[in-house]
Amino acid sequence: MYKNKQWELDRRTLLKGMGAIGLAALSPNAFSLANENKPIFNQKTRIKLSEYQTFQSTCAMECLHCNLTAFTHQGKLIKIEATEGFNVKCCLRGISRTKWVYHKDRLTTPLLRVGEKGKAEFKPISWNDALDLIEKNIRETIDKYGNEGLFISTHAGNMDSIKNDMGKAFFDYLGGSTKQAGSLCCSAVTAAMIPMVGLRYADTRDTVKDSRYILCWGNNPAVTMHAYFKNYNQARRNGARMVVIDPRFNETAAKADEWIPIIPGTDTALALGMIKLIIEENLTDKPFLRAHTGAVYLVDEQQKLLRDSANDKDSYLVFDTLTQQIVRHDTPNIVPALTHDELPNKINYTTVFEQIYWQAKPWTIEKTSKETDIPQETIIRLARDYATTKPAMIVQNMSGAQRTEFGAYVAASQFYLALLTGNIGKKGAGICDAGGVRQMAKFNPIIPPAPNVKPINPIPVAKVGEWIVNERPHPINFWWIMTMGVMTQLPNTNMVRKALKKVPFVVVADNLMSSTALYADLVLPVTTIFEDTSLMAGVRSQYVQLMEKAVEPPGEAKPDYWIFARLAERFGFGDVFNQPIEHYIDTCLAGSGITREMLEKGPVRPVEGDWIPFKDGIFRTSTQKAHFFIEEWQDKNYSPIVTYYPVKESTTGSPELAKKYPLMAVQRKLARSVHSSHGMNEWILEVQRNQPNILIHPNDALSRGINNGDWVFAFNDRGEHRAIAVVTTHIKQGVVSLDNGWWEQQGGSSSHVTNDHVEPLGNGHCCNSTLINVRREA
Ligand SMILES: Nc1nc2c(c(=O)[nH]1)N[C@H]1C(S)=C(S)[C@@H](COP(=O)(O)OP(=O)(O)OC[C@H]3O[C@@H](n4cnc5c(=O)[nH]c(N)nc54)[C@H](O)[C@@H]3O)O[C@H]1N2
Ligand SMILES: Nc1nc2c(c(=O)[nH]1)N[C@H]1C(S)=C(S)[C@@H](COP(=O)(O)OP(=O)(O)OC[C@H]3O[C@@H](n4cnc5c(=O)[nH]c(N)nc54)[C@H](O)[C@@H]3O)O[C@H]1N2
Numbered sequence: 001m002y003k004n005k006q007w008e009l010d011r012r013t014l015l016k017g018m019g020a021i022g023l024a025a026l027s028p029n030a031f032s033l034a035n036e037n038k039p040i041f042n043q044k045t046r047i048k049l050s051e052y053q054t055f056q057s058t059c060a061m062e063c064l065h066c067n068l069t070a071f072t073h074q075g076k077l078i079k080i081e082a083t084e085g086f087n088v089k090c091c092l093r094g095i096s097r098t099k100w101v102y103h104k105d106r107l108t109t110p111l112l113r114v115g116e117k118g119k120a121e122f123k124p125i126s127w128n129d130a131l132d133l134i135e136k137n138i139r140e141t142i143d144k145y146g147n148e149g150l151f152i153s154t155h156a157g158n159m160d161s162i163k164n165d166m167g168k169a170f171f172d173y174l175g176g177s178t179k180q181a182g183s184l185c186c187s188a189v190t191a192a193m194i195p196m197v198g199l200r201y202a203d204t205r206d207t208v209k210d211s212r213y214i215l216c217w218g219n220n221p222a223v224t225m226h227a228y229f230k231n232y233n234q235a236r237r238n239g240a241r242m243v244v245i246d247p248r249f250n251e252t253a254a255k256a257d258e259w260i261p262i263i264p265g266t267d268t269a270l271a272l273g274m275i276k277l278i279i280e281e282n283l284t285d286k287p288f289l290r291a292h293t294g295a296v297y298l299v300d301e302q303q304k305l306l307r308d309s310a311n312d313k314d315s316y317l318v319f320d321t322l323t324q325q326i327v328r329h330d331t332p333n334i335v336p337a338l339t340h341d342e343l344p345n346k347i348n349y350t351t352v353f354e355q356i357y358w359q360a361k362p363w364t365i366e367k368t369s370k371e372t373d374i375p376q377e378t379i380i381r382l383a384r385d386y387a388t389t390k391p392a393m394i395v396q397n398m399s400g401a402q403r404t405e406f407g408a409y410v411a412a413s414q415f416y417l418a419l420l421t422g423n424i425g426k427k428g429a430g431i432c433d434a435g436g437v438r439q440m441a442k443f444n445p446i447i448p449p450a451p452n453v454k455p456i457n458p459i460p461v462a463k464v465g466e467w468i469v470n471e472r473p474h475p476i477n478f479w480w481i482m483t484m485g486v487m488t489q490l491p492n493t494n495m496v497r498k499a500l501k502k503v504p505f506v507v508v509a510d511n512l513m514s515s516t517a518l519y520a521d522l523v524l525p526v527t528t529i530f531e532d533t534s535l536m537a538g539v540r541s542q543y544v545q546l547m548e549k550a551v552e553p554p555g556e557a558k559p560d561y562w563i564f565a566r567l568a569e570r571f572g573f574g575d576v577f578n579q580p581i582e583h584y585i586d587t588c589l590a591g592s593g594i595t596r597e598m599l600e601k602g603p604v605r606p607v608e609g610d611w612i613p614f615k616d617g618i619f620r621t622s623t624q625k626a627h628f629f630i631e632e633w634q635d636k637n638y639s640p641i642v643t644y645y646p647v648k649e650s651t652t653g654s655p656e657l658a659k660k661y662p663l664m665a666v667q668r669k670l671a672r673s674v675h676s677s678h679g680m681n682e683w684i685l686e687v688q689r690n691q692p693n694i695l696i697h698p699n700d701a702l703s704r705g706i707n708n709g710d711w712v713f714a715f716n717d718r719g720e721h722r723a724i725a726v727v728t729t730h731i732k733q734g735v736v737s738l739d740n741g742w743w744e745q746q747g748g749s750s751s752h753v754t755n756d757h758v759e760p761l762g763n764g765h766c767c768n769s770t771l772i773n774v775r776r777e778a
């Protein structure tokens with residue numbers, strides 16, 4: 001039987017005893033696998049340079065996809081370095097991937113559960129037996145529950161261009177399955193950007209250095225965009241002012257000119273206060289708004305956009321101030337009215353611009369200050385500086401501020417500010433979103449669309465736990481989990497645990513015995529980067545990169561695509577899934593101008609020079625204009641113009657709940673990990689901290705008898721999360737900051753307490769709209 005003592009340790013006792021020794025040292029057999037696999041690290045003889053072989057790959061989890069060079073010797077991975085000449089430099093996590101490859105908890109064979117779920121009692125089985133079991137369970141599920149009974153979860157553990165797509169396509173070829181709707185990460189940003197500017201992913205990192213004013217709004221690039229933070233430092237050396245809006249004095253604030261603490265979830269109120277001042281002080285860029293945006297579109301009394309023809313979606317009407325006529329917005333040589341006083345008297349329509357002003361008008365400086373707890377003079381200075389210090393850039397980048405209940409409005413309000421001031425489409429301006437090569441070139445789906453896919457209602461990703469437990473929208477009998485740490489990353493961990501226990505057959509494909517794999521019925525061992533061939537043409541790097549196989553995987557570990565190819569053969573569509581990997585790489589690249597041969601020489605960027613999204617005011621909507629009035633939001637019964645809705649799970653939104661749980665918890669990403677990935681990396685545990693922290697303000701600590709360094713619990717009705725208190729003024733009073741990504745085996749994830757409400761416009765994740773209390777451990 002396969003039973004690792006370390007997994008059995010109680011999560012409380014484990015961390016208590018750890019101190020500075022590091023987690024691995026506790027386990028009697030902790031280093032056994034590592035030792036077998038790393039003779040070279042212990043060798044005294046020097047390896048000649050000529051004996052090395054090098055391979056390239058990319059750090060494929062949801063970070064910046066830095067290009068990495070692996071050095072191998074006699075089939076073993078010796079070290080990983082940042083690839084010379086690549087545009088960003090990898091970090092400690094990237095070079096510590098050798099410790100991921102040779103980790104003591106690497107899965108080397110399929111494992112079948114034999115004990116209770118979560119107790120880590122498995123027996124090794126052959127791949128053939130594993131595939132038999134999967135096939136049997138899929139067939140039984142479809143027979144008994146229909147394709148609805150199948151559920152696939154994928155996310156960000158490996159964002160290459162092959163694996164997740166192949167997984168989703170496999171289930172489509174089975175006839176369909178239940179899928180996740182939205183994203184834990186940033187679907188609120190998508191819900192704002194797609195209708196407003198016509199695409200998602202538009203990063204401005206190339207021209208950060210050209211900016212004069214950088215507003216990091218609810219995000220922390222010094223940690224989370226670390227590999228190009230040098231651009232921010234360069235901007236400051238060039239004289240730019242950098243301002244951080246965050247309830248926490250984060251690592252970026254430590255390098256900035258100003259930190260503006262804010263009450264979590266109130267960012268849209270701040271934006272509206274700024275917009276009111278910018279409009280009233282006439283700091284808008286009117287020529288830009290008239291030429292490149294839908295601010296001039298006419299809206300009637302029923303709050304409907306006026307169109308020339310109902311059949312032509314793009315036939316928005318405007319009022320031409322030259323001819324005093326209502327005309328289509330794309331009529332040449334017009335000067336469309338922007339403000340109400342440019343319209344004729346006695347009319348029953350107005351402009352989108354006026355509607356924006358009406359939404360902003362109630363947000364006086366006093367009211368904005370009261371809602372956000374930002375001093376009035378700070379708001380005035382912030383608004384004036386942003387609007388007048390050009391070019392100004394807002395760094396949004398999948399921010400913490402949009403992982404809140406109305407996150408789509410937060411993201412949209414930042415675009416409003418940029419558009420109103422003409423701070424977009426220019427060097428050093430814009431909204432820095434995550435982005436990558438997909439904004440620069442077109443790539444193809446690797447698998448042709450499945451012929452017959454049953455439409456099946458999805459599960460909003462934040463509700464995966466609760467909906468499965470309550471059989472919404474239908475019972476799930478078979479759950480395939482890959483590239484995703486559901487036990488650490490989905491909100492409301494206790495509910496997710498119940499769901500994992502409820503579903504009769506849970507398959508987890510991972511390369512480590514992760515917190516999620518502990519709850520599997522069948523664990524499938526998969527490769528890490530450098531153990532298979534793949535392609536990265538994704539959303540975080542501006543380069544297309546080949547991922548080369550450098551070493552053999554341990555034991556029986558296989559690439560995810562190998563598993564789907566074998567299964568597809570059993571279901572009669574092997575020809576679609578069982579081609580050589582090169583076929584899928586070539587399919588993805590076809591027509592992009594980039595070939596595998598080019599990539600063999602190194603990473604390729606599809607365009608030259610600085611990337612400036614929406615250059616010269618050309619947007620990717622069908623009108624090529626940026627839109628402020630969003631009919632999709634109106635269709636969902638939300639305001640089509642950015643509005644501030646108070647967050648429900650907050651001290652003001654739920655005063656009764658706040659009596660029990662008066663602190664607002666926000667999440668933070670750590671330098672030690674990308675989510676739960678690297679969370680158990682031996683080198684990182686050694687040089688970075690090895691226990692979770694809770695940042696709490698001295699006044700909040702004092703009233704709870706908490707001292708710096710005490711073990712404490714963050715808790716609410718959903719669960720509790722244990723961590724060490726850091727008593728500090730680096731967090732706003734009334735707010736605590738929780739660490740993202742700690743494993744169950746390390747004391748458990750902060751997701752034990754996070755809100756599993758669904759962000760309404762994008763099916764997003766509201767982990768930063770969470771009420772808790774904190775108590776000292778007895
Ligand atoms: N080292 C490292 N880098 C990463 C990752 C990682 O795990 N580790 N993850 C990657 C991924 S997937 C993502 S999405 C990005 C995320 O990148 P970021 O958005 O920069 O990361 P977070 O730490 O989630 O959030 C940033 C800040 O938001 C603040 N915040 C929370 N709620 C609010 C609010 O309501 N208003 C305001 N104004 N601020 C708020 C938090 O205090 C935190 O400091 O990072 C990527 N890069
Ligand atoms: N509490 C809290 N929760 C959060 C957040 C937060 O700030 N706080 N942030 C949210 C955000 S922004 C994001 S993006 C998500 C990220 O959430 P996830 O995408 O779930 O991230 P990870 O925890 O890194 O889990 C990825 C898993 O994939 C595995 N893996 C790596 N490579 C492969 C592979 O090739 N094949 C397979 N099958 N598996 C592989 C890794 O070992 C790891 O177990 O978390 C969200 N959840």
Ligand code: SF4
Pocket residue numbers: 059060063064065066089090091092093094095226227674
């Ligand atoms: S973790 Fe992020 S910054 Fe570090 S090497 Fe990987 S992609 Fe680059």
Ligand SMILES: [Mo]
Pocket residue numbers: 062184185186398
């Ligand atoms: Mo994310």
